[in-house]
Amino acid sequence: MATGRTHRPATRSRGIPEATVARLPLYLRALTALSERSVPTVSSEELAAAAGVNSAKLRKDFSYLGSYGTRGVGYDVEYLVYQISRELGLTQDxxxxxxxxxxxxxxxxxxxxxxxxxxxxxxxxxxxxxxxxxxxxxxxxxxxxxxxxxxxxxxxxxxxxxxxxxxxxxxxxxxxxxxxxxxxxxxxxxxxxxxxxxxxxxxxSIELQILAFHEQRKAGEEAGAESGPEAGTETGAPTAPPAARTGGSSRKGPDGDVPAVMPA
Amino acid sequence: MATGRTHRPATRSRGIPEATVARLPLYLRALTALSERSVPTVSSEELAAAAGVNSAKLRKDFSYLGSYGTRGVGYDVEYLVYQISRELGLTQDxxxxxxxxxxxxxxxxxxxxxxxxxxxxxxxxxxxxxxxxxxxxxxxxxxxxxxxxxxxxxxxxxxxxxxxxxxxxxxxxxxxxxxxxxxxxxxxxxxxxxxxxxxxxxxxSIELQILAFHEQRKAGEEAGAESGPEAGTETGAPTAPPAARTGGSSRKGPDGDVPAVMPA
DNA sequence: CCATCTTTGTGCACGCGTTCACAAAGACAT
DNA sequence: ATGTCTTTGTGAACGCGTGCACAAAGATGG
The missing domain is CATH 3.40.50.720 (NAD(P)-binding Rossmann-like Domain)
Known part of the structure; x- marks a missing residue:
């Protein structure tokens, strides 16, 4: 998630959890695609697969909006598109x-x-x-x-x-x-x-750094398989915590962003 | 959050929680800025403010990496920059x-x-x-x-x-x-x-839709103050759930994205 | 060397989010 | 009308993340 709210302790707007709100656009996109293919109804299982989530999660998410499904059949695509659009405030400009x-x-x-x-x-x-x-x-x-x-x-x-x-x-x-x-x-x-x-x-940049972390971990797991899982914990730390100051560089990135300073 | 991992049930990499990993780049950025100003040490309180998080959260995050602070003093900026960079895999290209x-x-x-x-x-x-x-x-x-x-x-x-x-x-x-x-x-x-x-x-687009949701809620709260908090729950739904199909449009957005279909 | 003061590191409790599993509801066939 | 079968909606359990509050650690001054 390249995202993250700032402040505001999980406001739980009108009983709709923040996590659910964040997924509604996903459902909307999948539903819109179905709508264009003139699919009349979808089951929670199908829609969940299209949106890349768990079907139980999807049903619980929709339950916060109301009971818009029909048991034994599924959800009416057009109707759901409208309800989610309205909930997200997308019916206005x-x-x-x-x-x-x-x-x-x-x-x-x-x-x-x-x-x-x-x-x-x-x-x-x-x-x-x-x-x-x-x-x-x-x-x-x-x-x-x-x-x-x-x-x-x-x-x-x-x-x-x-x-x-x-x-x-x-x-x-x-x-x-x-x-x-x-x-x-x-x-x-x-x-x-x-x-x-x-x-x-x-x-x-943050997204890439998170990917790099997992990428490094994957690579470390392969290499660590021969020398035990506890390898790589202390791969030569440069100096003790109270290191001497080296004097800050003053290079600035092209967009005003600051470059990472990598000692040694 | 504009983000979200796909699959992979919260891998908890080497004991480092996913939520912590996502914040490390934030700390790194704040620390880099301090490093350029040649600030030798920071307290968790200061650094937390600079990174926009809670100081307790920051300390707990760092505790997953090891004990890199000094009680009564704080954290050595340069050393912490290096440790986080290494943890994120940023010491390599x-x-x-x-x-x-x-x-x-x-x-x-x-x-x-x-x-x-x-x-x-x-x-x-x-x-x-x-x-x-x-x-x-x-x-x-x-x-x-x-x-x-x-x-x-x-x-x-x-x-x-x-x-x-x-x-x-x-x-x-x-x-x-x-x-x-x-x-x-x-x-x-x-x-x-x-x-x-x-x-x-x-x-x-998803980020904007989430903002729109909260924006609508804010606007609704003001307006709803006069007619009670339970207003706006059924603001004229167009048709009953089993609505007749209207035939899908086939318009496509400029980048291959599908436009939202808004019935009525 | 001792007292004091600052700041870390963490045990603990709480709340949100996820997932399972199942009862209830409705469609559909006979 | 009745039974069967599909699929929703949700109660309950669990796990992760967050924040409080405090004990331990170390710096600092006398």
Whole structure:
């Protein structure tokens, strides 16, 4: 999970567990595919397989929404699509602003998965004056000076931050002050927000690091098979905990991200 | 969380809980920032604040790695950076291939956060012959015909899929067959992989849908304050569960993703 | 050397999420 | 109408993750 809520101790919204909410979009996607193939009904078993989850889990998830199935038959696809869409708030239009139109921001602006699910890119915002007015994915970039005006005029409540890490918190503060209450953060920083504001983060680097951990473990298991499972626990630690300071490097990554410092 | 492992019942790798592994990159980032400011030691309280977590949680996380702190003082920054890097497998170089060089793939290729953490983009691969040879972020795109050769020659074990959803499973199968055992999937599909292969997924659309859910709930709470908290449970459902089929549309999204069908 | 003070490391309890297993419900055939 | 068969909906048990609260450890000062 590249994700993780920030703050807010598992709000358990209207009795719907957070874990269930996170799976509803998965079910919706599978159901939409079935709908396009004109499949009238699905069993929990089939749908669970399509969504990549356990069937018992799926049934319990749906039970939080109500009793929308028919015993002995399954679930009506169209009806379920509607119910989940309504529950997720996808029956209304959500204007979204994207702040920071670099490589990633531009890619997000052109991402088809947004518009297809009721999310409308209301504006692209960047701090670089050279970008202002230039169309990206058919939408002209606006300058960040107008951020507050754009948010309030369009009634935007969801903001996407795709800026360098260094300015993410400032951008976040301005978005929140202007009325945004949900933020999707792509910058590799921890954002602090007041209560009532939801933050979800997507960090590509973190995902890769988690994969690397498991990858290393797999490799270690093979190699460790000959010398016992307890190998590799102390593979030459460089110095004792109170190591002498080496003086911090000042290299900065291209997007304002900080590189990992690897002693020795 | 934009994330979520696939299969594999919480492997609890070498006694290190999955939830802890997912937080290690967070700590590492905070520690790296401290290291650049030449801060010699941090308390669990300070570091926890910087990483956006609870200090008790942080201490428990570190306890799984060993006793690297000094009571009354805190943790040695440099030493901890090294220990976490080693635990995550970041002391070695991980070659990574990115398959599907569209908007997103190109953005990923240029993402600075990869190289700075020991991940090296070994190759960019795309099925479009017109892309072949064209440099993206300084790296020439190679044709997908050579996928197997590239993987085996470079010893690549981590693959990133940024293709349209329709071809993601095929690409995944080829990657796995060629020897890739960790996959980061950006395509909006459930990938099925054999045992021993890790898949992590990042789905931008899902993250927004989760935000929309909470956003709707917030809006509903305000409005519902006047008519009681039980309002909005049955806001005009369109038809009874056994609804007549309306015939599926066949529209496809621009990236092969399927649009949500909204009845009535 | 001793007292004090800070901060770690962890035992324990609690709550959420997952999974099993089964009773109830309805479709369908006779 | 009745029996059979399929599939849902959920009660209950279990395991993981989180957070509290405190004892142990070590630094620091006198």
């Amino acid at each position: 959500w204007p979204v602003v994207i702040v920071g139109i670099g490589n990633l921001g531009a890619a997000l602006a052109g991402y088809g998965g947004f518009a297809s699910r009721g999310f409308r890119v209301a504006a692209l915002i960047d701090a670089d004056p050279a970008m202002t007015g230039k169309p990206v994915a058919g939408i002209p970039v606006q300058h960040s000076d107008d951020l507050e005006k754009i948010i309030s005029e369009d009634g935007v409540s969801i903001g996407v931050i795709a800026t360098p890490a260094g300015v993410a918190q400032q951008v976040c503060d301005r978005l929140v002050a202007a009325g945004v209450t949900s933020i999707l953060n792509f910058a590799p920083t921890v954002l602090s927000v007041p209560d009532g504001v939801d933050v979800r983060k997507v960090d590509l | 991980w070659p990574v291939v990115i398959v599907g060089i569209g908007n997103l793939g190109a953005a990923l290729a240029g993402y600075g956060g990869f190289a700075s953490r020991g991940f090296r983009v070994a190759a960019l691969i795309d099925a479009d012959p017109a892309m072949t040879g064209k440099p993206v972020a300084g790296i020439p795109v190679q044709h997908s015909d050579d996928l197997e050769k590239i993987i085996s020659e470079d010893g690549v074990s981590i693959g990133v899929i940024a293709t349209p959803a329709g071809v993601a499973q095929q690409v995944c199968d080829r990657l796995v067959a060629a020897g890739v055992t960790s996959i980061l999937n950006f395509a909006p599909t459930v990938l099925s992989v054999p045992d021993g292969v890790d898949v992590r997924k990042v789905d931008l």
